[in-house]
Amino acid sequence: xxxxxxxxxxxxxxxxxxxxxxxxxxxxxxxxxxxxxxxxxxxxxxxxxxxxxxxxxxxxxxxxxxxxxxxxxxxxxxxxxxxxxxxxxxxxxxxxxxxxxxxxxxxxxxxxxxxxxxxxxxxxxxxxxxxxxxxxxxxxxxxxxxxxxxxxxxxxxxxxxxxxxxxxxxxxxxxxxxxxxxxxxxxxxxxxxxxxxxxxxxxxxxxx
Amino acid sequence: xxxxxxxxxxxxxxxxxxxxxxxxxxxxxxxxxxxxxxxxxxxxxxxxxxxxxxxxxxxxxxxxxxxxxxxxxxxxxxxxxxxxxxxxxxxxxxxxxxxxxxxxxxxxxxxxxxxxxxxxxxxxxxxxxxxxxxxxxxxxxxxxxxxxxxxxxxxxxxxxxxxxxxxxxxxxxxxxxxxxxxxxxxxxxxxxxxxxxxxxxxxxxxxx
Numbered sequence: 001x002x003x004x005x006x007x008x009x010x011x012x013x014x015x016x017x018x019x020x021x022x023x024x025x026x027x028x029x030x031x032x033x034x035x036x037x038x039x040x041x042x043x044x045x046x047x048x049x050x051x052x053x054x055x056x057x058x059x060x061x062x063x064x065x066x067x068x069x070x071x072x073x074x075x076x077x078x079x080x081x082x083x084x085x086x087x088x089x090x091x092x093x094x095x096x097x098x099x100x101x102x103x104x105x106x107x108x109x110x111x112x113x114x115x116x117x118x119x120x121x122x123x124x125x126x127x128x129x130x131x132x133x134x135x136x137x138x139x140x141x142x143x144x145x146x147x148x149x150x151x152x153x154x155x156x157x158x159x160x161x162x163x164x165x166x167x168x169x170x171x172x173x174x175x176x177x178x179x180x181x182x183x184x185x186x187x188x189x190x191x192x193x194x195x196x197x198x199x200x201x202x203x204x205x206x207x208x
Numbered sequence: 209x210x211x212x213x214x215x216x217x218x219x220x221x222x223x224x225x226x227x228x229x230x231x232x233x234x235x236x237x238x239x240x241x242x243x244x245x246x247x248x249x250x251x252x253x254x255x256x257x258x259x260x261x262x263x264x265x266x267x268x269x270x271x272x273x274x275x276x277x278x279x280x281x282x283x284x285x286x287x288x289x290x291x292x293x294x295x296x297x298x299x300x301x302x303x304x305x306x307x308x309x310x311x312x313x314x315x316x317x318x319x320x321x322x323x324x325x326x327x328x329x330x331x332x333x334x335x336x337x338x339x340x341x342x343x344x345x346x347x348x349x350x351x352x353x354x355x356x357x358x359x360x361x362x363x364x365x366x367x368x369x370x371x372x373x374x375x376x377x378x379x380x381x382x383x384x385x386x387x388x389x390x391x392x393x394x395x396x397x398x399x400x401x402x403x404x405x406x407x408x409x410x411x412x413x414x415x416x
Contacts (some may be wrong), residue, residue: 005278005304007275008276008277008281009282010261010262011262011266013261013262014259014262020255021240021244022239022240022252023236024240027229030301030304031230032230033262036229044259044260044263045264046297047225047228048254050224050225051217051222051225051244051252051255051259052256054218054219054221054222054241054244054245054252058219067219067245068215068216071217075215091242092284095215096213096214099213118305157268196250203395
């Protein structure tokens, strides 16, 4: 690969930086950079500065470890939310997914990952001790485990269960079953089997 | 769509900026931003600054209009290149494509687009007058038209041909024919027909 093929060092730098992002190859990177070259200076400055500010100024909420502009995030500092229910999630995106359902009015606890020996992530790398400390304060009535339904998620669930099972807190997990809109013939056997075992009274499926 | 769902204004800004890029939706933008959040501050600063510098410092070569770090680009100022042959291309990417073949040792002329009435691009929006001026200096022996083989490319070719046909310069275009590695049954009729009409002596197909 001839490195001289870029007509400009500035262009090459920008392409190199874009190509470091996951899922963006050198051809796409060049396309994005040439797009930016056609925008006006102010817009490109705004883009560049938004990234620099993001990384240098963003904070993690000291209560739930969600990312935040302030020491305590908007959710934790919102007094209209129910502080006695805490939803445990893997990452920031999962907070946003649960928030988007508009079905949850409690607080969160962001673990920062899940236990995954294959990736070298153990319990000590996650915010599990701080979860136990939050529970120890005695204000939390229910912990909702909302982790991925994968082996790693199940492992993490079980680890947290063992840490919390002797404490005065109710542990629940998300319901698992057939997705809404799914046809039975395309549902995998494990999901279908579990949704049979955990079948619910018809009335409760009506919502309310 | 609930705008509050982003836990941070800084995060939201960065997502908005990424989502302005072509082919990047809000989900991908968030994924990229969360990736950057996991990088260290220096790397993200380097990314942001590379974009800011790119846009504010990059120049266009005053001879060929290719992008450049200097007033005259590396190619135009390279005295070992043949200044009497000029390859006319649509944009910067096409310069890079031709350079990558390592088969061309002349100079370029970047039009900055092709004539496309549908997109409101006429001859006056392109660097055609400056091409005519370059030819008028009398140092150019051959102009190679290397535009896309589309209707717009053909229109632009013809426009430039009319501008230059009475001048002391040879006008050529890229050979059109069956792509190397293509099977005949999958070649479109127009290409195949034209490559029959413009057939060449067998010896010349051997390279040299």
